[in-house]
Amino acid sequence: MRAPDFWQTDAMMARALSPLSWLWRAGAGIRAMTTTMRHPGCKVFCVGNFTIGGAGKTPTAQALYQTLRDLGVEAHFLSRGYGGKLAGPHQVDPTKDTASDVGDEPLLLAQSGPAWISRDRGIGAEAACNAGAQAIILDDGLQNPSVIKDCSFAVIDSGFGIGNGRVIPAGPMRETLEQGLAKIRAIILIGDGNPAFLDTLPASVPILRARVVARNGPAFTGRRVVAFAGIGRPAKFYDSLRAVEANIVETVDFADHHVFHKDELAALRHKATSQDADLVTTEKDLMRLPSAERDGISALGIRLEFDAPEQLVNIVSAVLSDG
Template sequence: MSNSLKPATGPTSNHDKWYFGHPAVWVLAPFALLFFFITALRRVFYKTGIKRAYKPNAPVIVVGNISVGGNGKTPVVLALAEYYSGIGLKVGILSRGYGGKSDFYPRLVSHTDKACEVGDEPRLLAGRSGCNVVIDPKRARGAKYLADELHCDVIICDDGLQHYALHRDVELVVMDDRKVGSGYLLPMGPLREGQWRLGLVDALIHNARSMPTFDNAVAPQFLMTLVANKFVNVVDPTITRDASEFAFSSCSAIAGIGSPARFFQQLKLMGLNFTNTFPMPDHHAYDASDIPRGTVLMTEKDAVKVKGFAHEDCWYLPVDAHLAADFYTLINTKLAQAGLAQVKNR
């Protein structure tokens, strides 16, 4: 195994210390101030019309966050795609394709594409959603392709809350139990925008057990429940197993997501015990040496990257996001205001 494959030894990492505001981060305060001025100036340019946002011929829902790292956006995108496909709309999903190296853009993602080419999240979204998934670092160009060439009725943008070059009709922020961390801007802390932004979006979705509280005014808040399905074999997805079948096995768990500890905790809540946990950086580029021997449990996002070299005892856990009916009512109201007739009576 590679040197990067080391079991977690404690709940606190250097990343956690930075995320929650170790005193040492104050040396980065001048850079955070510079970041503030640059991003503020950019917002002013778009607000005053010096720069213009592209408005595609389909309403856009942006699912993003104000902090760096994964918070659970992908399950929300899948839930929205399933809901709007279920009411008869043609849904397009837009991503910048982070972590992928495609030779051309915009690129329509196939469920057979390699994650190293299109990115792990777009590859997962294409395999799970059954919708058109397009990657393009220039999101406005990708949105135009989805609306004009693929004739999508609604576009769900995976991330891109701060990508003001693309007009949006609905803005959603997904947060986990880390909330805003230290509350400092990059690179001093994890925030891409100040906490004031939470009051301007259309809804906050919390990937947490309980509803958090904030000192400042925020948008309507909703709890998201992640419901785990059966474990699926990475090599042969036709083979599935219940969690109970791993109860007496010696397992290892790996996770290359924004908060690996969240996945490990989920496994524990399912009654599973494992000998080792291997937290990896978000979007980690796996190789065969990263995969432990024996039974290995991982996220679906990890599975799309290791499928080509995983052994036969590797399993991933698909999850579905459940959101309250009034959440969809709120989004439908916004989409109806944007002119999407199919949602007006729902």
């Protein structure tokens, strides 16, 4: 979903919608009270966020997987499988499954390590543990009450912060900041910005600074490209292309998790050809393209780079040694 402009300010529309936020919060409260929480029997690390929209959870989950692997821990990803038709629990097979089966994010995560999808996250976590996982990386599960987490991280885009701090629909927050802070071990702040809400945080909340960097940036330096994206915040992708000095001649935005149709891809190819440019998209968007439609479309690969990677290692190590 695309964030409306008033989510960034305390404008009249935000104030007018504030009473409806109580309905959202009441629904979340009822869900929590009527859901049976359980622990799967192996460590659960949750990567989530406080707000709607893309914050950088996927590269964070991949970085966490690498950290666990470096520590000798067999970790499996677990996702709801948004956008896929399978309910699970199902272990993703990147050689056979498609985004329409399991969703784009699990398909991308499965290229890094074992990944599962399950609408019932509790059952999915148990399936992964029974299959040999020593740790679960729960993708976008901070507000999910079905799984007991050993450690949760809130991923925040430093350029967006928490918007106006109000709960949906008055703002982008899935819950109040106080509720979110009570669930997490640390905040992972992506980018060089300093959002105002940082000044209100208690000193006890660690902030891990990180930034998204391109894995294959030189391949795009100096290239004329038509860039398209169907992610939460396409502007972040375009900024990454500019950072590697790609020559963006046009950008085309689609809705988050957009399913591309042949006529749309044909129109994109025409735009690129008419401007003597190449088509480039995100890795996540590439996962949603049929294999037969990927020819001539490149993807900018990204990874998360921490300012002080030992901070993440120390937190993960402490969680692993606890109990």
